[in-house]
Amino acid sequence: MKQLSLFNTEEYYQFPTELLEYTEHFLSENEASELEELLINTAPWKQRSQKMYDKMVLTPRLTAWYGDDARTYQLGGTLFPVNPWLPELWSLKQKIENASGYQFNSVLLNLYRDRNDSVAWHRDKESELGNRPVIASVSLGQVRNFDFRKVDDHSNKYSLPLQHGSLLIMKGDLQIDWEHRIAKSVFPMRPRINLTFRMIR
Numbered sequence: 001m002k003q004l005s006l007f008n009t010e011e012y013y014q015f016p017t018e019l020l021e022y023t024e025h026f027l028s029e030n031e032a033s034e035l036e037e038l039l040i041n042t043a044p045w046k047q048r049s050q051k052m053y054d055k056m057v058l059t060p061r062l063t064a065w066y067g068d069d070a071r072t073y074q075l076g077g078t079l080f081p082v083n084p085w086l087p088e089l090w091s092l093k094q095k096i097e098n099a100s101g102y103q104f105n106s107v108l109l110n111l112y113r114d115r116n117d118s119v120a121w122h123r124d125k126e127s128e129l130g131n132r133p134v135i136a137s138v139s140l141g142q143v144r145n146f147d148f149r150k151v152d153d154h155s156n157k158y159s160l161p162l163q164h165g166s167l168l169i170m171k172g173d174l175q176i177d178w179e180h181r182i183a184k185s186v187f188p189m190r191p192r193i194n195l196t197f198r199m200i201r
Contacts, residue, residue, distance in 0.1 A: 032165030036140035067106030115185035
């Protein structure tokens with residue numbers, strides 16, 4: 001997988017390969033479009049609630065879980081019903097594992113319906129993911145910017161536009177030292193699906 005390059009207005013920065021690996025055309029255009037259409041039409045999408053500033057608010061996106069066991073996962077104190085693997089998702093999991101050498105037992109799907117859907121700054125550091133989790137992220141549909149900022153220096157920010165059919169692997173100390181987000185957009189946006197393959201322990 002090629003090394004990832006990120007740019008901002010002030011300087012050029014090369015993200016180290018021990019944190020990120022990016023493959024722009026991991027899936028072909030046809031493969032990505034067919035999978036996007038299938039998931040938009042068949043996944044059991046739900047809008048969930050989360051606690052923010054002592055209030056329960058609806059998350060500005062839809063989610064669905066698939067995994068090895070058709071049971072309930074607990075992640076960050078929240079219970080998620082898990083659906084059995086679709087053949088297409090199982091095949092994609094195997095393709096990622098063969099290419100990366102990492103193993104996964106579940107995938108969280110996020111559907112960003114339009115420019116108002118987003119995910120706030122966060123780190124994937126739940127205990128169920130282990131100390132330094134490896135997360136493989138496949139993007140389908142609308143290109144959206146994936147933003148990073150250093151935990152101890154919020155002025156240190158970088159952004160990567162995630163392409164249709166691309167694969168981004170996050171690993172090493174990324175979830176310790178960096179936060180990431182998908183921001184709301186001032187421009188019209190078509191739907192985007194993000195598939196994050198994880199190992200739930």
